Amino acid sequence: MSGQPPRSPADTFAALAQACEDLGVDTWDTYGDGGAVRMLEEDLIERFGVEAAAFFPSGVMAQQAALRVHCDRAGTRRVAMPDLSHLLVHEEDGPRVLHDLEVLFLTRGFETPTAAHLTKLPGPLGAVLVELPLRDAGCLLPSWEELSELSTACRERGVALHVDGARIWESQPWFDHSLAEIAAQADSTYVSFYKGLGGLAGAALLGSADLVADARLWRRRLGGTTYRVTAEAVAALVGLRDRLPLVPHTVAWAQAFAAALPAAVTVQPGRPHTNQFLLYAGGDPDSVNERTAAAIEEQQVGLPAWWPAREPGRIQTEVVVTPAALDLDPAATAALLAATVAPA
Known part of the structure; x- marks a missing residue:
């Protein structure tokens, strides 16, 4: 009743082979381009109503790339996020060690960020990160009104809003708004394929065409542009088809x-x-x-x-x-x- 039931590698790969037939995947991707990866990215672009999407081997890399792009554009390394954010609790201090980000706590403990929390942080910010849902607080979510008000406050202040949407699929019923409407509140959104969708691995970063293009550069710099990711992409497509409903x-x-x-x-x-x-x-x-x-x-x-x-x-x-x-x-x-x- 909790977690994913185990499945052998042989059974998993046999199901993926059948999925390739069902989905019409007959070519490999090359360094994350073409084949099932392109199909997956096009699906996400339509589903979330964004200009562009890029597959990443991990959410850790995708989110660091997004924050780095936002901060480079803003000319400041200061970012705000909850103290329970996955980036701070589970990533060995990667954002600070690798990108020299200065992290300010948007909230502390079992509390979701609001516009009022942002107001309390003076000075320039490169980005604001909101985790939907806040996993270490029991997958806590703000109301739709609170999310919309935070989005408006960020735009009025000229600060990019990034959504950590590792579990965005599971959050959508709470908001009772479409995935496209949720993504429209942010400047960038990260989604995961191996949690609620039951995929093998991998993530994607969604946003404007120029932001995603810059993030692809950071994917390359961080060693994330691997030769073949077709299996992960096919598993993600299966998750969107079979598990998301x-x-x-x-x-x-x-x-x-x-x-x-x-x-x-x-x-x-x-x-x-x-x-x-x-x-x-x-x-x-x-x-x-x-x-x-x-x-x-x-x-x-x-x-x-x-x-x-x-x-x-x-x-x-x-x-x-x-x-x-x-x-x-x-x-x-x-x-x-x-x-x-x-x-x-």
């Missing part, structure tokens, strides 16, 4: 599951904004994980592992609802998980 159902399942949990299990956010969220409870992680492992073996249902929370005596876990969970009853699955935390 199921995302709203996984969000609804997550919300039903969370609503069925007992009060002893705290959900962050209280009503999940996406199909991914945090859970907190009292207890010892080793004991709870022993009961979880026993429940997995007995019920043949994948449940997430728990680890110590910052608060003494509390534990936490992260739930990622994928299409694999849609055959399960959310209320019954909530009862199963609750029993591992607080057995009768």
Whole structure:
């Protein structure tokens, strides 16, 4: 009920071979140009209503390239982002070490950026980054009004707004606006292919033609223009075709599951904004994980592992609802998980 079910390399590549037949992929890309890569980029351009898109081997590289281009154009290395941003928490300080970026905290903790937060940061800025959703805060999202107001504030100030959209597919149901409408709020948007879409790897950067052209230069400089990425591109196209239509159902399942949990299990956010969220409870992680492992073996249902929370005596876990969970009853699955935390 949480995470992607395992699949062997042989099965995965066999499915990709069939997808090449189904999608009409009969030529290789060369250094990220042509073939399935061009098909993928053209799909994204139409889907998001942008001028251009470029495939990147990783989101880490795509976002650093975007911020570097924005900062070079603005003539300042100062960028603003949440202190829980993926770039700061999970990337070994790459933006500062590689690009000498000066990072200002737009928000701290479990809070999404707003225009009011931007107002509190004086001086020039090369870019503002908003993570949709803020993963380390339980995939927290702003309201559509808050996002629109932040976009307007950035444009009035002459600052580029960049969207970290690794989970933009899962965020779209919350906003109840199209992907193109979401992307129109920003100057650049990054999307991922291996999370909600279940692809092999890879990402894309979307925006104006000149911005994407400059980002391609940084992709080359950073060693990201590899000889063949056809497999990754085909997997992404399959994800857009097969997995994207199921995302709203996984969000609804997550919300039903969370609503069925007992009060002893705290959900962050209280009503999940996406199909991914945090859970907190009292207890010892080793004991709870022993009961979880026993429940997995007995019920043949994948449940997430728990680890110590910052608060003494509390534990936490992260739930990622994928299409694999849609055959399960959310209320019954909530009862199963609750029993591992607080057995009768």
